[in-house]
Amino acid sequence: MTAAAPTRAPSASASVSRGALLVAALVVVLAGLCLVSIAYGALRVPVGDVARTLFGDPPTTRIDHVVWSVRVPRTILGIAAGAALGLSGAVMQAITRNPLADPGILGVSAGATFAIVLAVGSLGVGSLYGYIWFGFAGALAAGAVVYALGGLGRSGSTPVKLALAGVAVTAMLNSFTNGIVLTDPEALNRYRFWSAGSLAGQDAGVVKQVLPFLVVGAILALACAPALNSLALGDDVAAALGRRIAWVRFAAAAAITLLTGGAVAVIGPVVFVGLVVPHMARILARAAGIGPDQRWLLPLSALLASCLLLAADLAGRLIARPVEIQAGVLVAVIGGPFFIALVRRRRLAEV
Template identity: 75%
Template sequence: MTAVRRSRPAVLVVLLCAALGALCLLSIALGARAIPLDQVVQALTGHVPGPGGQAAENVVWTVRVPRTALGLTAGVALGLSGALMQALTRNPLADPGVLGVTAGAAFAIVLSIALLGVGSLFGYIWFGFAGALAASVLVYMLGRLGRSGLTPVKLALAGVAVTSLLSSLTGAIVLTDPEPLNRYRFWSAGSLAGQNAEVVRHILPFIAVGVVLALACAPALNSLALGEDVATALGRRLGLVRLQGVTAVMLLTGGAVAVIGPVVFIGLVVPHVARVLAQRAGIGPDQRWLLPLSAVLAPCLLLAADIAGRLIARPVEIQAGVLVAFIGGPFFIAMVRRRRLAEV
């Protein structure tokens, strides 16, 4: 019986990785042009014979593989940053989109286009990092105001207020300057389309460093969950832990937003699903498992939304960010209405 319980987490991870692999294959197979699954497999493993084989290979390798790789990379970044923020703040409503981090990155990127003429992805990323960090600090400071100090609901309200403000400022910039408007219209919906493999190579180093920093925080986050006094007594340097966590969130969110746009709610929904699965697998609230589970579940959600967006309104595509928001909005409302939030 003990051996069965110990094997549950490994089985859960294997099943989720298998589901992610299946979604990656579907993402490569499905699109505006219908390509048989056997030709997709042939294109991935070698050569597609017969007439039209070269065209199928070009579609697979130049369009769908980069799009899938981008969804995989950005999904890992957004899911892991959301789980990390919830653990750092001990706030079940924490999410890069809800707490203004995504809006801060988006505002800084648009500002760099309009005022400084930045035109390369490598330039966007740095401004995305700066905007994410500035928005995080602002929301945290606003959430601490008042007699009751920092609470989950106040932090969420501060995040909504900052997000609304930054979104309004971003809209004002793009309406007065046609150049950022043309780039912003498609990007702001949150999409995986229109990117190539070079884009993934640009953001991969930043996100890889963010993933390493986030996973390295897991033991300290388990101590922090017991309370700051207990964590300090256990020898945790909370200032260093928070600095490491904020750096990881900045790298993960800034890198993802710079490429796919401000996709919200992934970081909110995924960690809660990970906790439910972890509880059923007998893992409990162990961040050493919750963080990796979130990193696997988030790209599953993003790729599933992207695939659904291609199929629902063929030949027109619905952007993945729209479908994710459609799922995450009701989930966020349900979380806010839960009574026990006041006791977190």
């Protein structure tokens, strides 16, 4: 009998072509969602009027105001915050080699939440322009504390120690937050809306303030992709390949802090995006024959997360018009069953 010819692995150029095609397809989907997000809401704006307004010839002053002052900033914020949460989740799962890891494990979300509640409840900060910086500072401080605690000991920082430190800091900060909220009605009212996660009520000024931090975090996360591929082989192999393990973990933690802290400070702690989207990216990458290459998984996670958050925000505007359902609620409704099915049907190996 003649032996079957061995199947050849796809070439590097074929993988690049497939990855580029997949990214391009997601960009097209995201562009379509952006157009629909600008057109639909409590006031429906025809797509033709949206196009004329965007290119400088608005049909009416009202449509011009709705498009540029409300819908465009909201859509840009959805893209940026979604990409930030998706990227931070993918980096978190790669650096910890834990497929169930979530950005909140480093205490970043808890740090931002505590700082915002503290600013509103104890310091009397009433405007978003004021407490957004407290939220971001709280996220940075919590991330730094977790990294410092995880680095104690002769062995330095390890994925397990970072995770344990993150859980401890998160529990402590959540108890402080609950203590402030339960004793201050104003802080409780603000916290209830903010904690649900929403893109509503943010203008172009807020987007301009938070966007630089998200861009820096995204660049830092994407720059870590080759090193994350090495870390997937184990610390010893990565060190043998010339990777500076401590520096890679520090850079990854900084990226997670910037991305998650910036997004949470503006839209609230939206759950499941950073947890589920990286798994969706791996499924698409595997179907396209790309493999577990972080150089593709990170941008795919960013694009998928932006699509998910925009779709959830749009659905929240349309389901209960003229009122809205917060995007964070719908993301949880979408992400919860997906993640349960993922855990039940797939064997989650280490990333």
